[in-house]
Amino acid sequence: MFELADVSRHTIHRMALYHSVLKIMKENGVSIVVSSDLGRRTGIQPHVVRKDFSCFGEFGTKGVGYQIEYLLRRIEKILGYDTVWNAVLVCHGMPALPSVVYSYWPPAVNILSVIDLSGQNVGLPVDNLDLAVEQCENLVEIINTRNISIGIISTPPSYIQETVNHLIKAGIQGIVNFSAYPVFVPDSVAIIQVNVASLFSQMTFQLKHVPTKVPATERSAAE
Amino acid sequence: MFELADVSRHTIHRMALYHSVLKIMKENGVSIVVSSDLGRRTGIQPHVVRKDFSCFGEFGTKGVGYQIEYLLRRIEKILGYDTVWNAVLVCHGMPALPSVVYSYWPPAVNILSVIDLSGQNVGLPVDNLDLAVEQCENLVEIINTRNISIGIISTPPSYIQETVNHLIKAGIQGIVNFSAYPVFVPDSVAIIQVNVASLFSQMTFQLKHVPTKVPATERSAAE
Numbered sequence: 001m002f003e004l005a006d007v008s009r010h011t012i013h014r015m016a017l018y019h020s021v022l023k024i025m026k027e028n029g030v031s032i033v034v035s036s037d038l039g040r041r042t043g044i045q046p047h048v049v050r051k052d053f054s055c056f057g058e059f060g061t062k063g064v065g066y067q068i069e070y071l072l073r074r075i076e077k078i079l080g081y082d083t084v085w086n087a088v089l090v091c092h093g094m095p096a097l098p099s100v101v102y103s104y105w106p107p108a109v110n111i112l113s114v115i116d117l118s119g120q121n122v123g124l125p126v127d128n129l130d131l132a133v134e135q136c137e138n139l140v141e142i143i144n145t146r147n148i149s150i151g152i153i154s155t156p157p158s159y160i161q162e163t164v165n166h167l168i169k170a171g172i173q174g175i176v177n178f179s180a181y182p183v184f185v186p187d188s189v190a191i192i193q194v195n196v197a198s199l200f201s202q203m204t205f206q207l208k209h210v211p212t213k214v215p216a217t218e219r220s221a222a223e
Numbered sequence: 224m225f226e227l228a229d230v231s232r233h234t235i236h237r238m239a240l241y242h243s244v245l246k247i248m249k250e251n252g253v254s255i256v257v258s259s260d261l262g263r264r265t266g267i268q269p270h271v272v273r274k275d276f277s278c279f280g281e282f283g284t285k286g287v288g289y290q291i292e293y294l295l296r297r298i299e300k301i302l303g304y305d306t307v308w309n310a311v312l313v314c315h316g317m318p319a320l321p322s323v324v325y326s327y328w329p330p331a332v333n334i335l336s337v338i339d340l341s342g343q344n345v346g347l348p349v350d351n352l353d354l355a356v357e358q359c360e361n362l363v364e365i366i367n368t369r370n371i372s373i374g375i376i377s378t379p380p381s382y383i384q385e386t387v388n389h390l391i392k393a394g395i396q397g398i399v400n401f402s403a404y405p406v407f408v409p410d411s412v413a414i415i416q417v418n419v420a421s422l423f424s425q426m427t428f429q430l431k432h433v434p435t436k437v438p439a440t441e442r443s444a445a446e
Contacts, residue, residue, distance in 0.1 A: 042405050182240060
């Protein structure tokens with residue numbers, strides 16, 4: 001279908017962005033889009049849009065634009081959104097689902113089990129999910145019988161690496177680390193780090209050191 | 224103190240990572256660290272650790288290592304963690320704080336107000352925060368009287384850009400966009416996009432297309 005070596009992390013990120021924007025366009029009844037319009041809506045240069053698409057073969061007809069419905073299906077196939085990936089969320093204490101985040105959850109990831117390492121909340125229902133908290137002792141069985149491929153980790157730092165090792169031993173294929181602490185996995189396991197603290201530090205660094213171009217007083221005057 | 228041009232986004236990301244790891248080391252009673260040890264714990268090459276630090280001047284004595292307490296104070300000053308940055312969280316509907324995420328919130332960001340654009344939950348208490356939901360009509364006053372510099376957005380796509388424009392007009396200096404949709408800000412405003420859907424797409428793409436090095440059957444056998 002395409003050469004993996006041609007696909008960078010940045011291309012994947014932008015494909016996810018095109019997908020979000022195209023979905024809204026489709027919902028609003030738009031059926032065709034040109035690269036300059038998609039570029040404008042995503043803040044990405046039109047030639048980059050075309051280059052991203054070209055990694056994966058032909059997507060549209062020159063001069064006509066792209067059929068949004070077809071484009072969405074192709075992107076979903078590329079990003080793996082056409083498959084449901086089952087996940088287990090491992091917490092310590094009462095699992096609190098990242099609701100703000102959850103509202104923008106990718107369509108393809110489905111949390112099938114929530115585990116509390118402390119064991120204190122086993123049996124309690126989980127907010128926003130039709131699930132009850134389960135215990136760690138059943139982890140291997142849960143992963144194998146429910147076809148779970150992704151482990152989402154949200155535990156205090158002292159438990160993180162141990163939890164990851166446990167998940168990998170149980171046969172997990174991918175780890176999502178929601179903590180600010182690095183975890184280590186073998187090459188055979190996929191990993192993404194959702195380090196919110198580090199993302200926020202980009203903001204506080206900028207606010208502290210980069211002078212804003214419009215002083216606060218001018219901004220107030222412009223109201 | 225240092226040349227902004229020498230500091231990349233990647234350096235800031237790694238500084239935040241060093242900070243998380245050093246804090247744990249300090250809590251565990253460690254007082255001195257060498258770059259090779261910090262590198263091992265963060266998964267970063269020791270020469271990169273030293274290069275990152277050198278962007279900001281002298282941090283330690285050659286051959287002796289770094290004093291962890293001093294290092295933490297310096298990094299906090301650099302990342303803006305030595306200041307409290309007040310923030311407003313803007314939602315549509317009942318604000319659900321990203322609890323998993325919040326447990327790894329950067330130390331310097333303090334949510335002082337939660338606004339529900341729908342107006343339906345005004346006055347209700349917000350989980351995990353000692354705050355009641357406020358209404359959008361008071362946004363300008365809230366931002367100005369409470370010295371709020373960061374706006375955190377978690378609204379459906381159709382409200383996002385409008386909300387951002389409103390916040391900027393009210394004098395906000397930085398926007399954190401928790402949605403999968405791009406927003407546009409003038410150069411004078413800092414922005415970070417916490418696009419969880421896009422991060423997850425890196426995972427589903429990989430699971431779908433990159434063959435895992437250890438087949439599932441072998442993994443089961445290794446248990």
